[in-house]
Amino acid sequence: MPGKDAHNDTPRRVLDANFPDLALPAAVAARLPALVHCRRLASGRSLFVPGHRPTAFYAVAAGEIEARFTGLDGTVSVIEHVGAPRLFGLAAFAAGQPTEYEAVARGASEVLVIGREAYVLLMDEMPGFARALLAEFARRHDGTLRLLQAARHQSAAERFVLALAQLARERGRAAGDGWLEVTATQAELARLAHLSRQTANELLASAEAAGRVRRGRGHWLWRGDRE
Known part of the structure; x- marks a missing residue:
């Protein structure tokens, strides 16, 4: 205690x-x-x-x-x-x-x-404090609107990237060379992106092949600015 x-x-x-x-x-x-x-x-x-x-x-x-x-x-x-x-x-x-x-x-x-x-x-x-709190609230509101819009109008791949970015903001820790280590399960990623676990796994594999993701057990490394 x-x-x-x-x-x-x-x-x-x-x-x-x-x-x-x-x-x-x-x-x-x-x-x-x-x-x-x-x-x-x-x-x-x-x-x-x-x-x-x-x-x-x-x-x-x-x-x-x-x-x-x-x-x-x-x-x-x-x-x-x-x-x-x-x-x-x-x-x-x-x-x-x-x-x-x-x-x-x-x-x-x-x-x-x-x-x-x-x-x-x-x-x-x-x-x-008041100005800082308002700025933080505005950033989060914008991020939430983007995810809600994505759930309705954007493709699975676009929702996947937005969900990755949100998890990176919430949990990412610098891992060197511009990479962020993100601790999250595939099920969490799928749920956040409104995807099936199979689709999330396929998109993770594609991102890994493209050099944007490095997968580990219970975590992954992500670099959002890498094309």
């Missing part, structure tokens, strides 16, 4: 990771831990479901959260996989509107719950 000092430092680490160009004022850093709490989720447990009106937004402290739609026929459409230390759930919270998707833990996970008091403190007393 993390100690008090570890919890007190977690909000700062999350903010530093998401907004490296901003400085957290000492007075804000001192007050913030008391306004943010940690919630633990077992694998498969929902943090919130469609129709829920949130009183907070969140950051992944450990594990991973899957944001997804579930159709009336039970078909699941994945929006994104959110890993530590990324923020999520901001749109519905800021707008005061019910959520339109479900957030589910993929494996045992921990999230920071950032409620109204913490939000007001950061917005009012952390210089540049």
Whole structure:
């Protein structure tokens, strides 16, 4: 179980990771831990479901959260996989509107719950936070729209490349020479791209033959700018 000092430092680490160009004022850093709490989720447990009106937004402290739609026929459409230390759930919270998707833990996970008091403190007393948060929200909104458009109008190959790019943004770690190491399963890639696992495997093989992907067990190396 993390100690008090570890919890007190977690909000700062999350903010530093998401907004490296901003400085957290000492007075804000001192007050913030008391306004943010940690919630633990077992694998498969929902943090919130469609129709829920949130009183907070969140950051992944450990594990991973899957944001997804579930159709009336039970078909699941994945929006994104959110890993530590990324923020999520901001749109519905800021707008005061019910959520339109479900957030589910993929494996045992921990999230920071950032409620109204913490939000007001950061917005009012952390210089540049509001602008940085708006820019981050705009980037994510654009990425989500691209994936939704791809699901409706683009080919399997185009959806595949967009899903690869999203996973690289969310999980990619520099591996040298412009390559990113991405830890994800073929099933995750297929679900995110709205493809069958067979089609995803065929597209991965083609990308590997073209020199854009190097596959490993449970991960791959990807270089999006390589033609």
